[in-house]
Amino acid sequence: MPGPDLLSSQGLRLDGRRPNELRRIRCKLGVFTQPDGSAYLEQGNTKVLAAVYGPHQASKSKTSTDGVVVNCQYSMATFSTGERKNRPRGDRKSQEMSLHLRQSLTAAIKTELYPRSQIDVYVEVLQADGGAYCASVNAATLALVDAGIPLKAYACACTASIAWRGSEPEPLVDVGHVEEAAGGVCLTVSSLPSTRSVALLELSHKLHMDYFDVVLSRAMQGCRDIEVILDRAVREHLAEGWTKQDVVTI
Amino acid sequence: MWTTKTFLTKTKRGNILKIVREHYLRDDLLCGSAACNICPHKDDEYILDSKPHSICALFDYEHYLILDTNVVLHQIDVLEEDALTNVIILQTVLEEVKHQNTAIYQRLLEIIGKKTRKFYSFVNEHHKDTYIERNPGEKQNDRNDRAIRKAAAWYASHLSINNLDGQYPQIVLLTDDENNRKIAQEEGIVCCSVKDYIENVNGFVGLVDKLSKNVIPESCSKDALYPAHLTPTQIHTGIRNGKLYQGTFHASRENFLEGTSVVSGFEKPILLQGHIGINRAVDGDIVAIEILPKEEWRKPSDIVLEDKADDPGDLLEEDTELLTSVKPIDTSDDEITPTGKVVGIIRRKWRQYCGILKPSKFPGATRHLFTPAERKIPHVRIETRQSDVLASQRILVALDSWPRNSRYPLGHFVRSLGPIGDKNAENEVILLEHDIPHARFSEAVLACLPPDDWTIPEEEIKKRVDLRGLCICSVDPPGCTDIDDALHARALRRAGPRAYEVGVHIADVTHFVRPNTALDKEAALRSTTVYLVDKRIDMVPDLLSSNLCSLRGGEERLAFSCVWEIDENANVISTKFHKSVIKSRSAMTYEEAQLIIDDRSRQDEIASSLRVLNALAKKLKRKRLDNGALLLASPEIRFQVDSETHEPMEVQAKKILDTNSMVEEFMLLANVSVAERLARDFPQCALLRRHPAPPPAYFHTFLKAASQQGFELDVSTNKSFSKSLDAAVIPERPFFNTLLRIMATRCMQQAVYFSSGTRTQEEFYHYGLACPIYTHFTSPIRRYADVIVHRLLAASIGADVTHATLLDTKHADALCDNLNYRHRQAQYAGRASVALNTHILFKNRVEIESAVVLAVKRNALQVLIPKYGLEGPLYLPSDKFTYNEEEHFQICDDVILKTFDELTVRLSLDSTNLQHRKLVFQLVKPHIPGFSYEPEKEGEKMDVETVVAEKSNPEDNKGKSTQKKKRKDNAEIKSKKKIKK
Known part of the structure; x- marks a missing residue:
């Protein structure tokens, strides 16, 4: 079978998770005061900050009468990876990630409400340990919520890979860096779980059609699990938000 | 479900890199004990x-x-x-x-x-x-x-x-x-x-024997015989600064005190000599080598040396014999090889070894010496309390350790294979030594089979092309039960030039062997059916191999057909592939088919079909040869086996009839057609077979020997080589040309399977067949490569679906490695089986036969008996013969022996050493007084004489006590090695 052993004989993954378990997710909304909305999200050792500005009047070149323009910038801190990165943003990978981020967020935002306006989303990856894109989407969603921008649904992203238990395929959810680097396929799904729609789908390697469905459904399940966590975080934040900060500022 | 504790573990790698990994700790892991009443077990x-x-x-x-x-x-x-x-x-x-x-x-x-x-x-x-x-x-x-x-x-x-x-x-x-x-x-x-x-366990006898005698090898510095190995860190730094080299140790088959290792940075393999030079490395180990200074470089010895010691205790005898004989005479000699010594073991590659116990001098002793069947492996010390029983058995032993103060490695008994000389035990040894999976098929595998009375279902016939009306027949060797190919040919009735429709029909094994089933995995592991003289180890269970897949005469079978339109001059006009249902009219042997073709009175459909095939095959062959295909030869023999005792009764060289080549030509054509199709449709993962052109250096000795016989061969391309081989004929020596071809075969490299994604188009070339692309399609019953090719072709024509692993280049590459390995092992096992049966055949007989010299060594001639295809060394005493290294011949007074010379030799079996029974060759003609065997002295007298001769001549004696197993692979390696030097 292709790919190395990602599952032990006892059915645990390299870091001790079972195939259907996400990494530990911790998040916090409203970490900054300057932007209109902000969030911090940890997914295992992957740590991401997101900040949202807007909606505000769009610059001349970008303006659109159909709806709001979502402007995204994805950047990775120079200290985010094991070996120091030289360009935090503007390289091919970051630009690609920015476009992907925009695609996911545009799908979630009710863009038709703000014609001729613009929303800026800045995402900074502080530490990358696999699934940086997913963490970025999830953090950006929280930041948008924090900014009070109307969303159709939470945009959640999750990866999935495949391992073999004997000869049976066993999809793995929320792939970490070690598993990613081991050379298996990695399917990234960004979706709006409550509307059951997919905003973005990306596959890193070739995967035979026979296994595609199981991997996709595992990734979608991961998105749903993440949505539950995000939703709980938002509710907790709102509950404590009324009692403290916001009342004071009003 | 998951606990939220994160732990960080740091590891260093290369140029110090901090790696942080998550490590989840759980509270849902069970202890697995029935005595536990805390864990929530199901x-x-x-x-x-x-x-x-x-x-x-x-x-x-x-x-x-x-x-x-x-x-x-x-x-x-x-x-x-x-x-x-x-x-x-x-x-x-x-x-x-x-x-x-x-x-x-x-x-x-x-x-x-x-x-x-x-x-x-x-x-x-x-x-x-x-x-x-x-x-x-x-x-x-x-x-x-x-x-x-x-x-x-x-x-x-x-x-x-x-x-x-x-x-x-x-x-x-x-x-x-x-x-x-x-x-x-x-x-x-x-x-x-x-x-x-x-040792305190009750009720399990023999368990103690299996205890490994593991001693930390470097700890025994007292009475140390061997220098200590370096520690892993020392080795690591040594390799890093280029002082040490890493390589796999290959022990020499002829000389137990010599081995080689190929390391990067040196063109020639590094020579390792003597107990100290080898320093406890065992064949296959990955070792660290230190290269000696240039003044100490030597030539590989070309003498044959066997460890003959009967447990001399822990002493190392002086290596003088070995070392004096290889002292360099002239440092500019091009046979001087970089020489080194083993200074550490990076990884042991020990497996279990078959062999026998050396009889112990003291009855009741528990320490014994074990002689492995593989001559590259040293003797092993084992402890057993069952020596009386085991003395007459073939046993399996595992190596444990090799401390510095022990001359031999320590091991322990694993299991007994059966009595020495017993046919099954001997076969078992062959299979184990060649790593051939031969256990019975497991229940899971058998569960994948269709029922015994399976017939072709109607809907399956509807999906396929119905060729049951065609006159299809198969031609195979006698006694063949796994018939995987059948042929048909008929003239096309239509306007225009005369043309024929020719079909090759191959058993549709993939209909039964579905991907990723237990059956498929077992077949992939086995990779090939292994043929021993009296036994066949099937790749797929018997029900498939000799019944449902076998294209037997008169029965409806599923097939994968390749059908061509071919014109009169054997040019292919069009090619079609499809799955089909066929009904073979007749399953013939080569001889029967030949008789039908030759019998002018037969004018039925089968006869005319065979004649068309035969005529076309001849044209195809002509074309192939004109392209530069080589006609190679290897001495092949058939045993006639007694039907009851399964003992071989007679040996004969295989006969080659026109019909052999007829079937072969069409199989080649089918393979080439399929290969072209696959390469076109699956550029990344087609399974193909290539045969690289041999490097010119391999031909060196061969060309020298040929020129001594007066022939200059041109080996620059396969075409010129083929031509010059055709021309090299001595009318009064009809066997000479075949011999040349046998020798030429040994200069070649092996053909190998590969995945098309791993090589460039130019490398696809098949040197021996002179075709740009080739694969194996025609024997899916006995080769797994063909199964994969069938699946790919079926996917290509839309008859079947692909599956994930089929299209994965990496997986295909790994598969090819296994195929090549198993294929090679199967060949070696087949040869070992032939050798075994030859020994049984010669148990009670002595023959005088004509022989030819294949190669000249320092103390022996490698001779071949054409009649039996037997090969072995004929030892020459150094006091009578002088060896000329430059020109490779042996001279004694006025008799010169050189490669390709014809001799007469006497053959007999020497059973003094049960482990390595060997055929003894003695020179009869040309007559050399005092050395040649005298035909007039018959019977007992003769035996006495040889014994005396052996005793009186230490050099000769040493040679004779070695095994003369007829192993072609051995000889092949040898001849290659010689040329490389």
Whole structure:
């Protein structure tokens, strides 16, 4: 079978998770005061900050009468990876990630409400340990919520890979860096779980059609699990938000 | 479900890189014990008994065993016995074993998989109560030992909770690490060494014999015979600064004190000589080598030397004999090879070895010397109390260690294969030594088979092209039950030039062997059917190979057909592939088919079809040869086997008829057609077969020998080579040309399978067949490569769906490696079987036959008996013969012996050494007084004479005591080696 052993004989993954378990997710909304909305999200050792500005009047070149323009910038801190990165943003990978981020967020935002306006989303990856894109989407969603921008649904992203238990395929959810680097396929799904729609789908390697469905459904399940966590975080934040900060500022 | 504790582990790699990894600790891991009433087990999750029965006298209470890593690594043979049960394997141990030895890891997994053995693997590394972090400054090994102790202590207390009455199993930790044992005792953990435990086990006889005698090899500095090996760190730095080299050690088959190793940076393999130079390396080990200064470089010895010592104790005899004979005379000699010595072992590649016990001088002794069947492996010291029984048996032995103060490595007995000389035991040895999977097919595999009375269902026929009306027939060797190809030919009735429709129909094995089933995996593992003289080890179960897939006469069978339109001059006009249903009219032997073709009175459909095929085949062959295909030869023989005793009765060289070549031509054509199609449709993952052109250096000795006979051969291309081979004929020596071709074959490299994604288009070339692309399509019953090719072709024509692994280049590459390995091993096993049967055949006979010289060595001639296809060394005493190294000939007075010369020799079997029975060749003609065998002295007198001759001539004696197994592969390697020098 292709790919190395990602599952032990006892059915645990390299870091001790079972195939259907996400990494530990911790998040916090409203970490900054300057932007209109902000969030911090940890997914295992992957740590991401997101900040949202807007909606505000769009610059001349970008303006659109159909709806709001979502402007995204994805950047990775120079200290985010094991070996120091030289360009935090503007390289091919970051630009690609920015476009992907925009695609996911545009799908979630009710863009038709703000014609001729613009929303800026800045995402900074502080530490990358696999699934940086997913963490970025999830953090950006929280930041948008924090900014009070109307969303159709939470945009959640999750990866999935495949391992073999004997000869049976066993999809793995929320792939970490070690598993990613081991050379298996990695399917990234960004979706709006409550509307059951997919905003973005990306596959890193070739995967035979026979296994595609199981991997996709595992990734979608991961998105749903993440949505539950995000939703709980938002509710907790709102509950404590009324009692403290916001009342004071009003 | 998941605990939210994160632990960070740091590791260093290369240029110090901090790696941070998550490590989740869980609270849902089970202890697996039926005595536990805390863990939420489900019924089928109890592995360990609640009241385990104790079999060890030292611990007469109920207990579970926890094993240390060193116990698993060294005593896996003991664990595989059904004696020890209720054992806990910790994940720490499992990971360490996996890291150090994958073979043992696999065996351990197999034991854990067996429900009856009650081995439970406990994930202590992810359990919240048993995980420990490495302390600063603590070595990894020490941490792991601590983890094991921690788990043992946890188990003990875990089981005691809620078992207040004291009726719960204790934990016994087995470890061979003294230090670990000491600390464990201090911590209050019951522990014991494996030796003490096993020696007190009741009721399992022979378990003690399997104990590995593991000594830390470098610790025995007292009376050390061998220099110590360097430590892994020393080796690592040595290799890094380029002082040491890493390579695989290849022992010489002829000389036990010599070996070679190919390392990067040197064109020639590094020569390693003498006990000290080899320093306890065993064939196959990965070793660290230090290159000696240039003044000490030597030539590979070309003498034959066998370890003849009858357990001389722990002494190393002087290597003088070896070393004087190879002292360089002239340092500019181009045969001088870089010489080195082994300074450390990077990785042992020990496996289990077949062989026999050397008879011991003292009855009742427990220490014995074991002689492996493989001559590259040194003798092994083992301890057994069953020597009386085992003396007459073929046995399997595992190596344990090789301490510095022991002349031989230490090992232990694994199992007995059967009495020496017994046909089954001997076959078993051949199969084991060649690593051929030959166990019965498992239940899971047999479950994949269709029922015995399977017939073709209607809907299957509808999907296929119905060719049942065609006159299809098969031609095979006599006695063949796995018929995988059938042919048909008919003239096309249509306007225009005359044309024929020719079809090759191949058994549709892939209809039954579906991808990723147990059957498919077993077939992929076996890769090929192995043919021994009296036995066939099938790749797929008998029901398929000799019945449902075999294209038997008069029965409807599924086939994969390749149908061409071919014009009169054998040009292919069009090619079609389709799955079909056929009904073979007749399954013929080559001889029967030949008779039908030759019998002018027969004008029926079969006869005319065969004649068309034959005529076209001849044209195809002509074309192929004009393209530069080589006609090569290898001496092949057939045994006539007694139907009752299965003993060989007679040997004959295989006869080649027109019909052989007729079938062959169409198979070649089919293979080429399929290969072209696959390469076009699957540029990344088509399974093809290539034959690289041999480097010119390989031909060196061969060309020299040929020119001594007056022929200058042109080996620049296969076309010119083929032409000059055709021209090299001596009218009065008809065998000479065949001999040339035999020798030419040995200069070639092997053809190999490969995946089209791993090579460039130019490298696809098949040198021997002179075609740009080639594959194997025509024998899916006996070759797994063909099965894959069938699947690919079926996907290409839309008859079947693809599956994931089929289209994966990496997977295809790994598959090819296995195919090539198994293919080679199967060939070697077949030859070994021929050798075995030759020995049985010559048990009670002596013959005088004509022979030819294949190669000239320093102290021997390699001769071939064309009649039997037998090959072996004819030893020449150095006091009579002088060896000319420049021109490769031996001279004695006025007799010159050189390559390709014809001789007459006397053949007999020498059974003095049971392990290595060998054929003895004695020179009859040309006559050399005092050396040649005298035909007038008959009977007993003669035997006396040879014995005397042997005794009186130490050089000759040494030579004669070596095995003269007729091994073509051996000779092939030899001849290549010579040329390389």
